[in-house]
Amino acid sequence: MLHHIHPGICKRIAIALAIFACSLAQAQLTNCKDPGPPEAFKIFVDEVRTPADSSAASLKVQEKLQSIHKFLYENLKAASGDNASVRDCGKRFPNDASDFDGTEFDGLDNLRVVLEVWGVLDDTVKGSGSIGFALVPARPLAPPAVYVVPSANLLNSLRQGKQMSAFAPLVLGIRQYQNRNYSDAVLLLCAGTQHLDSVLHGQTALADASFRTRQQELMKKVREITDSAIKEARKAPDSPYQVWTPSSDGTFACPQ
Amino acid sequence: MADGEVPHPRTLEIHGTLQLEPAAVEARLKKIEEKLDARSDKGAWAWILDVLKTLLPSIVLALLGFALKDTVDQALREREIQLEAVKEMEKLVPDLQKTDLIRADAQAKAAQLAAFGRYSVPFFVNILEVGNQNAGVGAEDGLRMVARSEPAPVCAALQTVIQSRSGLYHWQTHLSALEILGQAGCTKACRDVADYRDHMSSVDNYNLWVSAPALQTEYDKVSKQASNTFEQLKRVQSTDCQ
Secondary structure, eight states: OGGGTOHHHHHHHHHHHHHHHTTTTSOOOOOOSOOOOTTSOEEEEEEEEOSSOGGGSOHHHHHHHHHHHHHHHHHHHHHHGGGOEEEEOTTOOOSSGGGSOHHHHHHHHHTTEEEEEEEEESOTTTOOEEEEEEEGGGTTTSTTOEEEEEESOHHHHHHTOGGGGTHHHHHHHHHHHHTTOHHHHHHHHHHHHHHHHHHHTSHHHHHOHHHHHHHHHHHHHHHHHHHHHHHHHHTSTTOGGGGOOOOTTSOOOOOO | OOTTOOOOOOOOOOOOOOOOOHHHHHHHHHHHHHHHHHHHHHHHHHHHHHHHHHHHHHHHHHHHHHHHHHHHHHHHHHHHHHHHHHHHHHHHHHHHTOTTOOHHHHHHHHHHHHTTGGGGHHHHHHHHHHOOHHHHHHHHHHHHHHHHHOHHHHHHHHHHHHHOOSSOSOHHHHHHHHHHHHHTTOGGGHHHHHHHHHHOOSHHHHTTTSSSOOOHHHHHHHHHHHHHHHHHHHHHOGGGGO
C-alpha cells in the first residue's frame, strides 16, 4: 500500500526506523494502566517483582508478591488520605532507577503524579527486598529524587505501616508548598518528616551509607521548606501557627 | 368682343433664370457613393466586433483553464496523497496509544508517523491533547522530526495552539507547543509568544485560556517556558521579535 503514496515517504519511514532502532534499549516504563482522574494528585503503585522473571515464579511466590503489592497500596492509601488518589499501574515497572530520567519526571509531573512506588522481592524465603520511590515534586530540591529503601523483611515492614509510606505525606507537602498552599503544606511536611525519621533510623537503611547521605540531604531541604512554609502560613490572620515559637536561630520546625 | 370670336392667345412673359450646374451634382453623387462605401466597410467591422464580444468570455475561460489546469491537477494529486497518507496513519495512531507501550516504542511509532511529513502534524497535536504519557513524549518527538525537514506546517499548527485562549487545549498542550516552537526556531511565532508571556498575568486569568484549570506550579512552568521560548526565538532572529 505504501508504494502508492509517495516515493519519499517510504524512504523517510526506513530512515526513521533505523534512527529509532538504536534507542530501543532505553527506558522500559510502560504507561500506567489506570492513571486516574487528571485533576487529582496521584500515587502510582507499580508491580512488585522478583529479580528473575516473576511470571515464572511459583504460585506461593506469586501470592507473596501480591500480598506485598496489596500492603503497599493500602499503606499509601492510608498515608495520603484524601490528598491523593492511589492508582494500581498493573505491569508498569522500572528496570532500573535510571529509568526515572528528566523526561519521565516531566511526564509524571504533568499528570500530577507526586509519587511512584515499586517493589523487588530479592529473597523469596527470607522475604528481604527493597521498595523504590520516585519523589516527583522533590526533583528540583534533591535530584534525582529516586530512593530505594532496603528491607530485611518487606512484609513485616509494610505491616508496621507508616515507615514505608513516609514519602507520601512528604511529597504532598512539598507539592502544596510549591503551590503556595502553606497551611496545608505544614501539616503534610511535618507528618512526612516524622515518618521519614523512622525510616532513616531503620537498621537496614542505616547500613547503606549512600542511602543515608542522600536521605539526609533530602531532609535538610525539607526542613528548609518547612521553616519557609510555617513563616508564610503565620502571615495569614488567625493562623494556628502564630502560636508556634521559633528556635534560637529564628527558624521554625515541626513540633516533636 | 362678339360671339364666336376666338380670343387671341395672350403672351405670358416669365422672367427668371434656370441655372444648371452639372459639376455640383456630380460632387454630391460622389459624396453619397463614398458614404455608402464607408457604411459597407463599417458593417464588416461591427460584425467582427459582435462575434468577438460573444466569444471573448469563452476565449478567456479557455486560456485561464489552460493556465490553471496544472495547478488544479497538482492540488488534486496532493489531496489524493493526503487521503492515502491519512489512511496509512490511521493504522499507526492506535499503536501509539497502547497502554503497554514503553517510551522507546512510542518514539519509534511516532517516527513512522513523522515520515508522513506535514500530514502527520494534526495527528501529533491531537495526541498531545488526548494521548497517554508515552504517546505524548512520542508526539513531541514526532513534531520535532517533522520540523527538521518541514518547519512551516509544524510552526503554523503550534502557533495556532498558543493563539487559542478559549479553552480548546489543556495547559500541557500549550506547554509542549511553546517548547517545540522555540526548538524549531519558529520566528514568525515570536510576537505570539511574547503576547502569551505578557498576558498570562495570573493563574486565575490563565485558567480562562485552557480546558482544565492549572495549579500554581503548572502555571509557573508554562510561564517560564514562554519566557525561554521567546529568548530562543530572539537568538534565532531578533528582528521578528521586536
